[in-house]
Amino acid sequence: MGERWVNEHRRDGYTRRAKKEGYRSRAAYKLMQVNKKFRVIHRNDIVLDLGCAPGGWSQVAANIVEAKGLVVGVDLDQVDPIPGVTLVRGDMTHEITQASVRACLGGRLAHVVLSDMSPSISGNYGLDHFRSMQLSKLTLDFGLPLLSEGGHLVVKAFEGGEMTAFANHIKTRFARVKRFRPDATRKASSELYVVALGYDGRGPPEWGDFLGEDADDEEGSDDW
Numbered sequence: 001m002g003e004r005w006v007n008e009h010r011r012d013g014y015t016r017r018a019k020k021e022g023y024r025s026r027a028a029y030k031l032m033q034v035n036k037k038f039r040v041i042h043r044n045d046i047v048l049d050l051g052c053a054p055g056g057w058s059q060v061a062a063n064i065v066e067a068k069g070l071v072v073g074v075d076l077d078q079v080d081p082i083p084g085v086t087l088v089r090g091d092m093t094h095e096i097t098q099a100s101v102r103a104c105l106g107g108r109l110a111h112v113v114l115s116d117m118s119p120s121i122s123g124n125y126g127l128d129h130f131r132s133m134q135l136s137k138l139t140l141d142f143g144l145p146l147l148s149e150g151g152h153l154v155v156k157a158f159e160g161g162e163m164t165a166f167a168n169h170i171k172t173r174f175a176r177v178k179r180f181r182p183d184a185t186r187k188a189s190s191e192l193y194v195v196a197l198g199y200d201g202r203g204p205p206e207w208g209d210f211l212g213e214d215a216d217d218e219e220g221s222d223d224w
């Protein structure tokens, strides 16, 4: 971490606010801004939070769903306990982690699937975009079979050539699909969130060659 990054981080209003208001990350404000605009999470909901460390989104979700709801948070990293949140430590690409998350739901379906999963940043724009798309795709492949009909999805992605095709695949399963860049996202970041509302219950999209050699075939087919 360079001196410049540390200074910018200190100056950042959301970082200071998170510290003052007891949130574990400035990312908490991104989910608050998503939820203010799209109303994805409600009281009593069951929420999956993939890539939850250090826990800002899970804190926000737990506050909204209240005691009768459930938040299941998963991350590669250790997360300190959060009231109202069931935590799983593991790699979401591993079946054992996926099985643990399913076990936490105890046969119930989630109302909302969130994913703020982010690959380790290499600095290579194309590579980081590709890895982020792989995590986004994983979110749908794992999360949609666990999402109830009418449920909502919020998934992070880094801008790049596969974004339009990704959004078009999501559109085959949701009534409304929007892209959203919260004010709390850093200006220099290429991240955005895909907010998908009203799941039709049909399971993951048929991906075809998405992320394969012919992945950009669908480019330009929709102005989402």
Ligand SMILES: C[S@@+](CC[C@H](N)C(=O)[O-])C[C@H]1O[C@@H](n2cnc3c(N)ncnc32)[C@H](O)[C@@H]1O
Pocket (backbone or CB within 6 Å): 024, 025, 027, 028, 050, 051, 052, 053, 054, 055, 056, 057, 058, 074, 075, 076, 077, 090, 091, 092, 093, 116, 117, 118, 119, 135
């Ligand atoms: C930007 S952070 C999430 C911040 C979080 N939403 C918050 O509010 O505190 C991204 C997280 O994704 C996690 N992650 C990346 N790949 C993962 C994977 N394959 N399985 C589980 N977690 C993963 C990282 O460990 C990291 O903690």
